[in-house]
Amino acid sequence: MKIDPNSSTDLSVQIADAIRDAIISGALIVDERLPSESELADQLNVSRPTVREALKRLGAQSLIRTQRGATGGAFVNRLSYTDAYEQQVTTATLLLSMNAVSFETACEARYALERACAPLSALRRTSDHIATMRTEIFRQGQPGLTDEAFCASDVAFHRALVDGAGNPVLSYQLAGAVEAMQPLMNMITFTARSREAIIALHTTIADAIEASDPQAAVIGLNDLETETLKLAANVFEARKKKSPPAPETDPGAPQATA
Amino acid sequence: MKIDPNSSTDLSVQIADAIRDAIISGALIVDERLPSESELADQLNVSRPTVREALKRLGAQSLIRTQRGATGGAFVNRLSYTDAYEQQVTTATLLLSMNAVSFETACEARYALERACAPLSALRRTSDHIATMRTEIFRQGQPGLTDEAFCASDVAFHRALVDGAGNPVLSYQLAGAVEAMQPLMNMITFTARSREAIIALHTTIADAIEASDPQAAVIGLNDLETETLKLAANVFEARKKKSPPAPETDPGAPQATA
DNA sequence: GCATAATTAAATGTCAGACTTTTAAATGTC
């Protein structure tokens, strides 16, 4: 492990990169313990705070975990689906909000990905997945449901659809994409009428999945995409009409640019 | 921004989370400068190294960037597609390698995602994308190409296919998934015969995309998935046969191998 | 002899303060 004190890149970055590469290459295996901070500092001829900064970087990416105490230290972490999923949601959410990704683009990506899952889900889903989908559909029909709760239920519905494919890699990828879209979806006000339309489509999709009919499921998702886009277009147009004088700089709101 | 010194979670984690939340919620906007490390330390009643550790965590996720010098400091970073893409590749690669994801599972996920892109790509691809695909196909046919170079070209081909959809969100998601699979793909030895088969399918797919024929493209991808799986199965089986590498001359010593 | 309590040691977490390097702005000089 070579560290160059004269390099222009920060020492802590060099150290973090070196350790990360060692993990990726397999030189360090899961659950292996790294040398203690003091030992690392000695070996690399840097101070302990510098080593610590490097370890924090790795910790932020869930590449290592640290334990205090006598037998403590930094250990190579087995990256779990949960960890990977959370990271993906954070990254994707920020990417969407910071780069003025249009609602249309995000929506298209989301439904394209879901359509990829649907056929697998139609073949493999368990009765559990169907049950979850039905439950969420029912929840979506409840009167007095807030828009946010409606969105959350929508995410849960699609999550069940995706999980039905029985492929954890697919689940982690897609669930991240779907959840990252939630802030965008939350901007929409769902009227009673539009909710009805969405619920009807959800039912169609659930029926198709239950009947192991991949084609019908894909068609249902297509219709749902169309419906969602139409809905969003209406909302944005309505907002544009009455908003012009309003707050010029709304930093948090992802912008729906064409 | 509230920090609890008596909490069981590390101060640097609390600080990093607080700042991250502020960024996600939009309270801190892109390119905004955070207070200097000393100021933050004062405000939060912690020491500067602790603040620094927190900032390193955020830096590792590309949420902030730091600049030295008089007008330096930590700035909220605009997460670029490139940054997000790199993070995703690292995460996905580790996830696959650390969780014993089977080749079949990863392969299924990859082709499912690609099939999601293909129809869009067939509609929107530019001549540039077609040209790239043709170039890579040609490269794949060159004699004397190493297996690694063949794989790299394969990734480039699929990358072009995905980019053809003209949806950056989709590109970033898929390219990450495809690239993360490369280490798995690199385990395969491609015989001249199997390369021929793959190249033929690549040609079919490129033709379909060029002809704006979504269905044919999807079918081509399906066939390619089948072919890839068959190939992998053969390789793994062959390896199993000759892998009991212990050339022991059976002295009757019972070995505890799995 | 065994179970429990106290001690100890190793490791991370935190702090304080100093020094170095980088960078841009302010100042001075021609």
Next chain:
DNA sequence: GACATTTAAAAGTCTGACATTTAATTATGC
């Protein structure tokens, strides 16, 4: 007015210390 010098602010780094957590060790009591 253009260029060189000084200065100040900020991140980067180092040293050394103390606090806290945790598990192993030792001591104690029955």
